[in-house]
Amino acid sequence: DTAVSQTPKYLVTQMGNDKSIKCEQNLGHDTMYWYKQDSKKFLKIMFSYNNKELIINETVPNRFSPKSPDKAHLNLHINSLELGDSAVYFCASTLSGTGGVFGPGTRLTVL
Amino acid sequence: QQQVKQSPQSLIVQKGGISIINCAYENTAFDYFPWYQQFPGKGPALLIAIRPDVSEKKEGRFTISFNKSAKQFSLHIMDSQPGDSATYFCAAIVGSRLTFGEGTQLTVNP
Numbered sequence: 001d002t003a004v005s006q007t008p009k010y011l012v013t014q015m016g017n018d019k020s021i022k023c024e025q026n027l028g029h030d031t032m033y034w035y036k037q038d039s040k041k042f043l044k045i046m047f048s049y050n051n052k053e054l055i056i057n058e059t060v061p062n063r064f065s066p067k068s069p070d071k072a073h074l075n076l077h078i079n080s081l082e083l084g085d086s087a088v089y090f091c092a093s094t095l096s097g098t099g100g101v102f103g104p105g106t107r108l109t110v111l
Numbered sequence: 112q113q114q115v116k117q118s119p120q121s122l123i124v125q126k127g128g129i130s131i132i133n134c135a136y137e138n139t140a141f142d143y144f145p146w147y148q149q150f151p152g153k154g155p156a157l158l159i160a161i162r163p164d165v166s167e168k169k170e171g172r173f174t175i176s177f178n179k180s181a182k183q184f185s186l187h188i189m190d191s192q193p194g195d196s197a198t199y200f201c202a203a204i205v206g207s208r209l210t211f212g213e214g215t216q217l218t219v220n221p
Contacts, residue, residue: 004154031207041198043155043211055207090154092209099145099202100209102154 003027004103006091012109013081020077021106023091031055032074033092033100034066043090049074078108086110114138115203117212124219130188132215134201137182141203146175146186147211149198158199159186191219 004025013019025032033056034046048056049068063079074091088107092100117134124130136144145160161168161175161184168175174187188195196219201212 033209041149041214041216043200043214045209048207050207092154094207094209098143099147099157099160099204101157102147104154105152 003101004091004093006089006103006106008106009104010107010109012111014111015081015083017081018077018079019081019108020075021089021091021108023074023076023103025072025091025093025101027093027101029093029095029101030071031094032068032071033094034074034076035090035092035102037088037090037105039087047074047076081108081110083110114210115201115212117201117215119215120213121216122218124191124217126191126193126219126221128191128219130186130191130195130217130219132186132199132201132217133183134185134203134212135181135183136203138203138205139182140205141210143204144175144177144184145202145204145209146173147200147202149200149214155200188217191217193219193221195219 047066088105091103094100147155149155172189177184
């Protein structure tokens with residue numbers, strides 16, 4: 001059984017479009033995250049939700065909007081996509097204060 | 112401001128050798144220090160972790176050494192194998208915030 005799953009795995013789209021990435025975890029963890037990994041492989045936290053409540057909101061353009069319908073799901077919606085949004089986006093989940101379990105990533109390419 | 116600094120950026124080791132990756136942190140509130148291994152096209156996977164009240168933790172060929180006074184910790188991979196070739200990230204946690212180092216690309220030559 002997949003612990004943290006993301007869909008889609010690949011996303012290719014035109015500048016200006018709106019797209020969503022979905023994440024689900026079946027680990028019973030209470031905290032979920034979105035991370036962005038750039039071309040230099042640096043992992044930067046974007047958002048974190050604890051039991052559906054937003055607890056970390058880094059300096060991210062407000063074109064990015066996370067939504068957590070329940071504590072097992074965390075989705076990321078991106079409006080008006082730009083070239084610089086091209087990256088790999090990882091969802092992760094954790095029990096507070098411990099290391100996270102990461103999903104397989106979504107490679108977003110904006111043309 | 113990068114709160115967790117990792118070195119080297121890349122490392123080449125011969126099969127059977129010891130790989131050593133170092134990290135330094137600034138925030139003394141960090142209370143959990145995991146290491147992640149990432150293969151191309153995959154998500155980071157938790158490898159080993161340590162809490163600051165312990166100076167060393169060993170799991171198989173992987174050992175974390177932790178120096179609280181120096182605010183440094185390191186990953187040692189003994190008997191390095193070509194299958195260990197991957198990117199390694201140190202990280203530090205306080206509360207729900209996980210902060211990563213910049214990553215080390217490890218190549219183990221056969």
